Amino acid sequence: MDTKETNVLLTLLVGLLLLGNAGSAAAVEDDSNSKDFSGNYTCLTDSLKCKSCPESEAKIKNVIILVPDGCFQSVQTLARWYSGSPLMLDEMVAGTVSTYSTDSVITDSSSAASAFATGYKTTNGFVSVGPSNASVLSILENPSEDMQYRPLATVLEGSKLEGKATGLVATSRVTHATPAAFASHVDNRDNENEIMEQMVYENVDVVFGGGSRHLVPEEEGGKRTDRENLTEVLLDRGYQYVDSRDEMLNLSSGKAWGLFASSHMAPDIDRTELVPEEPSLSEMTGKALELLSQDKDGFFLLVEGSQVDWANHANDPVYAVTDFLAFDEAVKVAVEFAEQDGHTLVLAFPDHNTGGMTIGSDSDSNYTSTTIEDVIDPLKSMKLSSAGIAEKIGTDVSSENIKTQLKTWWGIDATDDEVTEILEIYNNGEGLSLDYAISEVIDQNHTVIGWTTHGHCGEDVPLWAYGPDHPAGHLDNTEIAGYIAEKAGFNLEETNRYLFVEVSEVFSRDNGDGKLDENEYLLDLTSSLNPVLRIGDAELPVSTNILIKQGVTYELEGIVVYAPATGKVYIPSEVLSLVNGKK
Structure with a gap:
């Protein structure tokens, strides 16, 4: 080894120590509840293949994470009443997950996803990079200079280096916070053009969702300002590119991107009426599993039910419950695969709660005599989301048209006073869109569903799990990444040192x-x-x-x-x- 190579290795060893110390930047000072998932095996940086994993660790070949963005057990309860039968998730209750970020007890989706993708907490708005020291919770240590804004390796990247196939599925734009955190590294979640470029060049094997506008330059009808056409990059790299349900279902092997909307895909309840060419979340999940499982080394797959969060932001119970049920169908597809395979770990958990839904509200004075029909009958008559209603109303935001659309799609005979209140909320500077205004008034007057906020909440969320050696009990969201890495046979710190010098x-x-x-x-x-x-x-x-x-x-x-x-x-x-x- 010559002097130059020796110096390089010494520098990398120094970097190892710096990154090890930096890891404490987001660690809880009282770590009595923390877990060590580092394992007793050795991983080599030429391939990061685990050379001495205990045999018991080899039981898990594939990992599937499913995230119903922005929800809580109240949504699960409502979904069970609404469907009239047990859910797949009911059989998988395993524990709880804490969700706070570096700078707030209430996380956003990007920092939450970064935590369970990388094993590090970070600042709200950051995507798989180290936190800023501008604002740090009192229970956390300030991040070191080396740690701030540093890219942090994800379980997807670690899985890829292990030779596993990788996939991302979402009903949002694939550049939205949760999928972005597994395949990109930026300090602003809104920088979706940069996220898309990184995602394309990460060579993720299967990507299904919305957001095609971030592949294409502005002059070709897209959103890219750098004049690059990333669709051409994908095709040059041997990807199949599809943009409809039928084309996706016809895929049988190989690498594939399927983007089925310029922006976000439609709410599940709106899909049949408004965009029947879009696949469901369970269909995308099933096709992703079909393609990824052809890799003999196994795979890692993230599936996000993105729009449970938006439904809860809008305080729209039928949107929330139907998108959650669509998510539960995707979980069922994943578990059925895992049952047949025998070597697949399935983990599901929200990234945070949104909306603070309650079954029972302050307008329901007779709550002790609430019937099942009181809960579900108003929702059963609703055939579109509030966003779908707003789309049907279009530019004719008149009292008569609002009444007509509410009657047609929600079966509700709205009163003059209710429509007046909707328009006042929408027009009088309260900052709410038309769908939010509709939900607020109709919920209060026609349902027994209550809400505490249009934003996020800070409580723990459920953990659902299936498969060998699945975790149980209470976990911090950062611990999920370490658990996945251990079971998949790699070490995230090794991956950090290898990928990000x-x-x-x-x-x-x-x-x-x-x-x-x-x-x-x-x-x-x-x-x-x-x-x-x-x-x-x-x-x-x-x-x-x-x-x-x-x-x-x-x-x-x-x-x-x-x-x-x-x-x-x-x-x-x-x-x-x-x-x-x-x-």
Whole structure:
């Protein structure tokens, strides 16, 4: 080993220690309830394959996570009454999960998903990067400088390095907070163009959901401002690209992206009436399992029932209960696969509660005599979500049209006073959209369902599980990632060290002499939308897994991540050998 290689290894060992210390940045000071999922096995950074896992750990080959975004057990209870039969999830109750983020007892979806994807808590709005020290809960330590904004390896990325197939399924845009946290690293969840680029170059095997607008440049009808067409990148990389239910169902093998809406997919209750060409969540889940299970090394799959959250934001009980039942159908598909397979772990849990739904409200003075019919009959007459009603109302926001649509789609004869109240809430600067206004008035006057907020809530959420060695009891959301990594045979800290080396730790900054020496680097921000890291004569476009050197393009095992807040750039460790001509 020459001196240069020795120095590189020493630098990586220093980085190992720094990242190990940084891990405490989001750790609870009283860690009596924390669990160590590091395992007793050794993982090698050339492949991160587990070489000495105990035989018992080999029982789990596949991992499926299912997240009903933004809900609580009240939704599950209502869904059981509404459906008239037990749910799949009823058989899987295993424990509870705490949800707080680094900066608030009430998390948002991006920080929550980051926690169970990476094993680290982070700041609300961040996507699988280390937290800021601007605001930190009193029970947590302040993050170290090294930890702030640093990309954090996810269980999807770790699974991919183990040779497993990977998949993401959602009814939102796939660039929305929860799926984004498994395949991208940004400090602003709204930066969906950047999220999409990273997701494409992460080489996720199967992606189903909405959000095609973030693949396509503005001049072609999309939302991308960098003029890149990522659909072409997918096709060049051998993906099948589909945009309808029938096309998806006809897939039989190979890698696939299916984006079925420019933005979000439709609520499940609206799908038949408004967009019958869109697949259901259970259909997307089933097809993803069919494709991913063809990988002999196993797979990791995330499935999100994205819109339970939006239903609860809108305080719309029929939207919430029908999307939750659609989620339960997806869980059933996953469990049936796991039952037949015998080596699959299924974990389901909300990322947080939203809306604070109660069965019983302050307008229901006779709550001790509430019947099942009182609870479900008003909902049974509803054939669209409140968002669907608003779409049917369209631009004719008149009293008569509101009455007509409520009668047609919800079976409700709204009074003049109720319609007046809807319009007052909608028009008088209360900040509520028409669907929110409709739900607020109709809930209060025609249902026994109550709500505490249009926002998120901070309580623990249910944990549902099926499969060998599944967890039970109370977990913090960060512990889920460590548990998955252990069972899948890798270590997240090893994965972090392999995928995200801070470039200044292994290369020298450009000295400004007008040319880059072999071991000097420069971040070229000439195009702010398409930064390029240059190391010697190698070019690495940011947010891709591409290295170009002497006219040859190499695909890396991870993506290049730029953290604008710190000016730091992170590279997969294999870049060292490529730049130095060892590969």
